[in-house]
Amino acid sequence: MANFRSPDEPQASTESGIQVLDRSVRLLNLLGEAGHGGMQLSRLAAGLGLSASTTHRLLAALEHHGWVERVDGGKLHRLGAALVALAGQAADGTGLRRLCRPALARLSGESGETTFLIVRSGLNAVVVDRQEGAYVIESLTQGVGGLMPLGIGAGSAAILASQPEAEIEAVLAANAARYPQFGSSAERVRQRLRQVQAQGYLMSDESLIAGLAVLSVAIRPPGHAVTAAIATNFIASRLDTAARLAFLRRIRQEVAAIEATMAVPGATQRPTRSGES
Amino acid sequence: MANFRSPDEPQASTESGIQVLDRSVRLLNLLGEAGHGGMQLSRLAAGLGLSASTTHRLLAALEHHGWVERVDGGKLHRLGAALVALAGQAADGTGLRRLCRPALARLSGESGETTFLIVRSGLNAVVVDRQEGAYVIESLTQGVGGLMPLGIGAGSAAILASQPEAEIEAVLAANAARYPQFGSSAERVRQRLRQVQAQGYLMSDESLIAGLAVLSVAIRPPGHAVTAAIATNFIASRLDTAARLAFLRRIRQEVAAIEATMAVPGATQRPTRSGES
DNA sequence: TGCTGCAATTCCGTAATGTGGAAAGAAGTT
DNA sequence: AACTTCTTTCCACATTACGGAATTGCAGCA
Numbered sequence: 001m002a003n004f005r006s007p008d009e010p011q012a013s014t015e016s017g018i019q020v021l022d023r024s025v026r027l028l029n030l031l032g033e034a035g036h037g038g039m040q041l042s043r044l045a046a047g048l049g050l051s052a053s054t055t056h057r058l059l060a061a062l063e064h065h066g067w068v069e070r071v072d073g074g075k076l077h078r079l080g081a082a083l084v085a086l087a088g089q090a091a092d093g094t095g096l097r098r099l100c101r102p103a104l105a106r107l108s109g110e111s112g113e114t115t116f117l118i119v120r121s122g123l124n125a126v127v128v129d130r131q132e133g134a135y136v137i138e139s140l141t142q143g144v145g146g147l148m149p150l151g152i153g154a155g156s157a158a159i160l161a162s163q164p165e166a167e168i169e170a171v172l173a174a175n176a177a178r179y180p181q182f183g184s185s186a187e188r189v190r191q192r193l194r195q196v197q198a199q200g201y202l203m204s205d206e207s208l209i210a211g212l213a214v215l216s217v218a219i220r221p222p223g224h225a226v227t228a229a230i231a232t233n234f235i236a237s238r239l240d241t242a243a244r245l246a247f248l249r250r251i252r253q254e255v256a257a258i259e260a261t262m263a264v265p266g267a268t269q270r271p272t273r274s275g276e277s
Numbered sequence: 278m279a280n281f282r283s284p285d286e287p288q289a290s291t292e293s294g295i296q297v298l299d300r301s302v303r304l305l306n307l308l309g310e311a312g313h314g315g316m317q318l319s320r321l322a323a324g325l326g327l328s329a330s331t332t333h334r335l336l337a338a339l340e341h342h343g344w345v346e347r348v349d350g351g352k353l354h355r356l357g358a359a360l361v362a363l364a365g366q367a368a369d370g371t372g373l374r375r376l377c378r379p380a381l382a383r384l385s386g387e388s389g390e391t392t393f394l395i396v397r398s399g400l401n402a403v404v405v406d407r408q409e410g411a412y413v414i415e416s417l418t419q420g421v422g423g424l425m426p427l428g429i430g431a432g433s434a435a436i437l438a439s440q441p442e443a444e445i446e447a448v449l450a451a452n453a454a455r456y457p458q459f460g461s462s463a464e465r466v467r468q469r470l471r472q473v474q475a476q477g478y479l480m481s482d483e484s485l486i487a488g489l490a491v492l493s494v495a496i497r498p499p500g501h502a503v504t505a506a507i508a509t510n511f512i513a514s515r516l517d518t519a520a521r522l523a524f525l526r527r528i529r530q531e532v533a534a535i536e537a538t539m540a541v542p543g544a545t546q547r548p549t550r551s552g553e554s
Numbered sequence: 555t556g557c558t559g560c561a562a563t564t565c566c567g568t569a570a571t572g573t574g575g576a577a578a579g580a581a582g583t584t
Numbered sequence: 585a586a587c588t589t590c591t592t593t594c595c596a597c598a599t600t601a602c603g604g605a606a607t608t609g610c611a612g613c614a
Contacts, residue, residue, distance in 0.1 A: 016341035017334065019600065020297045020572070025342045032366035042590055051574045056592065057294065064293035065302045066399050073590070075581095079367035081398030084405055088422010089309035090356035098420070105409035121358030122343050128361055129421075132382035132408055143375065144406075144421065145365010149407030296571065297601070319561060328603045333563065352562070 020058075023048065028057055031068065031079050038076030045231030068259070091128045096219075096228055101259060103254040104131035104230070111247055113234040114141065118216075120227035123174050124148060125156035128228075141209075141233050149175045149182060151189045154202055154214035155231035161196035162218045163227070168193065201248060205236050212236060215248055217255045221262035230255060296326075296545055300327065304335055308356050317480045338450065364422070368405045372494075373505055376538060377433030380531040381408035381507070388524055390511040391418065395432030395493075395514035397504035401425060402453050405505075418486075418510050426459060427468045431491035434509035438473035439495045440504070445470065478525060482513050489513060494532045498539035500523055507532060 016022050018208075030047050031039060039047075044056040059077055064069040066082030091097045100117050108115045108131040117129035127146040141146070150171050152159045160168060172189065175182045196202045202216045216231035230251055241246065293299050307324050308338045309318060316324075322332040336354055343359030378392045383393045385408040394406035405422040419425070427437045427448050431534040437445060449466065452459045459466075473479045479493045493508035506526055516524065 016338040017601095018297055018338040020295060020324060021301060021335075021338045021342070024298060025344075028363060032363055040590075041592095052591075053574055053576095053593085054572080057572080058298075060592095061293040061295040061298050065298070067302075069398075079363065081367065081396055081401075081403045081405070083360070083364045083367040084396075084403050085398065085401070085422050085424045086305060086309055086356065087360045087367075088404070088424075090358065090360040090364075091422065092420065101409060101420075105411070119358055119361075121346075121362065124358075124362070126358045128358070128360050128363070134386055135381070143365055143369065145362050146367065147362045147365075217387055237361055269331075294572095318563095319563080329562075330564085330603055330605095331601080336600080337563095 009116065010212075022059055022124050023054075023063060027055070027245065028062070028067065028079065028083075031077060034078070038071040038078035039076050041077070044077070064217060097129050099258055100219075100228075100230065101129060101131070104129060104256060106129070106256060107230075107232070107251060109131040110250065111232070111234075113148070113232050113247075116142070116155055116231045118153075118229045118231055120150060120159050121147075123150055123171060123178065125150050125153060125159055127155075134236070137236070141212075149179060151175055151193070152182065154204070154216040154233070155229035157189070157192055157227040158196055158202050158216045158218040158231070159227050161193040161202075162220055169180065174202060202231075213239070213244070215244065215251065217248075219255055219258055221259045294542075300325065301335055301339060304332070305339070305344065305356065305360075308354060311355070315355035317356070317542070321354070360405070360462060368421075375405045376535055377496075377505075377507065378406060378408070380535060382385050384408070384507075384509070384528060384531060385410040387527065388509070388511075390509050390524075391509045393419070393432055393510070395430075395436065395506045395508055397427060397436050398424075399426055400428060400448060400455065400541060402427050402436055402506075404432075412512070412515070418489075428452055428470070429459065431493040431510070432506035434466070434469055435473055435479050435493040435495040435506040435508070436504050438470040438479075439497055467542040478529065479508075480521060480525060492521065492522075492528060494525075494528050495533055496535055498536045 016025075026048055027044060030044060032156065040139060041052060041055055041059065044059070045052045048055065050058075059068055063070065063077075063080070066080045068077050069080040069271050071078055096119065097117060099148075099185065104115045104117060112134040114133045114135075115126050115131045119128045120123050120126075124147045127142045127144050130142075130144050142153075148156050152175075163171070172186055176186055192202070192204070196218075200217070205213045212231060212233050213236040214231065216229050217225075218229045232247070232251070303325055304321060305345075307321060313483060318329060318332055318336065319435045321336070322329045325332065327335075336345055340354075340357070341345065344356050347353065348355055373396065373441050374394060381392045384390075388409035391410045391412075392408045393404050395402050396405045401424050404419045404421050407419075408419050419430075425433050427433050429452075437448060440448070447464055453463055467511040470483070471477070473495075477494070479491065484489045490513040491508065491510060493506050495504075495506045509524070509528070
């Protein structure tokens with residue numbers, strides 16, 4: 001069969017041992033990047049370097065499972081809602097989301113700022129939950145599902161900082177390899193991490209977005225190797241140092257409470273299937 | 278090969294034309310149901326009716342892509358955070374989530390109640406976004422990713438009601454076939470739908486959870502075939518009829534604003550990649 | 555310390571499964 | 585109406601995924 005790995009096959013690291021799966025994953029990721037409007041078969045096929053027939057078959061199969069939808073029944077494809085359902089369970093995987101949600105709600109309710117629950121996923125950090133405050137700055141910040149390389153971004157830094165030193169170096173190296181820009185700021189990242197390790201939290205004006213400040217605390221339940229953090233974004237000029245410290249204290253309170261809950265065996269989470277509206 | 282479809286193969290409707298994919302999907306769904314603690318290979322294999330070696334291969338491949346994680350490096354598997362990332366993009370697929378989030382934030386901020394953005398996915402409705410209010414009743418209600426058969430549940434009913442009559446009947450029939458209990462309440466569901474069609478909204482004390490009342494309005498941008506709804510849950514005794522009507526008015530206001538935005542071509546959404554904290 | 559049993563891996567020959575080229579439909583465009 | 589572009593279906597082929605058997609790893613127990 002003319003199925004040689006084309007010499008310029010993208011990411012050899014994407015090979016997992018099951019071809020169809022690899023291709024499906026790449027297809028879905030591609031669709032994800034395409035975002036809103038959807039993509040047509042031919043573009044997808046081109047983007048993946050696959051024949052139209054193969055792409056078509058993949059799409060049909062994924063569509064069958066609700067992982068891909070057609071935009072108003074036509075020729076454009078986009079990611080399907082079944083993924084959202086699956087991911088909902090994934091996000092609750094550790095029970096963390098459920099556990100932290102009330103805390104997030106309280107924090108953003110009191111402060112009016114948006115709060116995030118962030119979890120590690122391999123070399124990335126993922127926004128697993130997000131609670132809007134009264135001051136909506138939506139368009140600038142990450143939504144649920146947002147990804148960032150570990151080390152970059154508030155919660156991300158707090159998480160990475162609480163890893164063993166060897167792990168940290170490995171992650172930094174890997175991410176520098178993945179992202180050229182990452183390498184250049186490696187030293188600053190390292191410095192930041194050291195700061196977090198010393199203080200137990202991250203407070204910084206140097207967010208990735210000019211004018212946005214950041215506050216974040218890692219969640220480290222004794223025993224568990226959970227790698228998560230709670231973070232907040234706010235317009236830097238809105239809170240002076242005193243206010244930030246007060247806010248920080250509240251966050252640490254909530255985190256401590258969460259850690260305590262997780263430490264109590266059995267109380268971590270409840271396998272109850274939830275009902276609905 | 279001894280790869281006959283076993284006579285009692287579960288759901289023949291799960292066949293999509295690509296075996297590996299079907300199996301992977303079933304595996305992921307199974308892991309999703311398992312939830313928190315994770316599942317071990319042997320149970321998974323048993324649950325799927327697959328050999329251990331096949332299951333192992335699937336798991337390894339999925340793990341490679343971050344769709345499955347090992348609980349603290351051990352023998353238990355659970356859904357991975359990469360799914361959350363993918364689903365984040367899926368949830369924004371229509372641009373709806375981003376568009377509605379500020380509205381949800383306002384509504385739950387003002388009322389103190391939790392609000393939901395619900396979208397159709399085939400025969401189901403999926404909770405695509407959720408904004409916590411001051412009154413947290415978390416454990417009872419659906420989280421992001423929560424699924425319910427179309428017709429059951431607040432937003433769900435509002436969405437279904439705004440479909441053409443033929444579609445409604447088809448969905449009801451299909452869901453009655455899927456869920457035995459659904460069939461018995463079909464007449465009540467139909468009645469509810471008619472009510473929604475007449476009023477343009479759903480207001481009911483008969484939520485699936487005793488004591489919880491429900492308010493929901495479908496989002497129907499002229500032209501678009503979008504099938505979504507905004508919904509709220511609240512403890513029935515907390516709001517009297519007057520308060521509910523006022524709340525309803527606010528919801529309809531927000532929905533109208535959203536529909537207006539969507540009608541303006543180009544203003545629907547912006548393909549801007551968002552930055553982060 | 556050495557069994558014993560169960561679960562997770564790895565190996566490997568086999569054929570079933572997924573493959574892409576070619577050809578047929580659909581839908582716009584000039 | 586001829587042309588272009590994209591989607592969908594068909595089909596013979598060999599690559600890919602399959603599962604049984606063998607191996608390794610790990611607890612619990614004697």
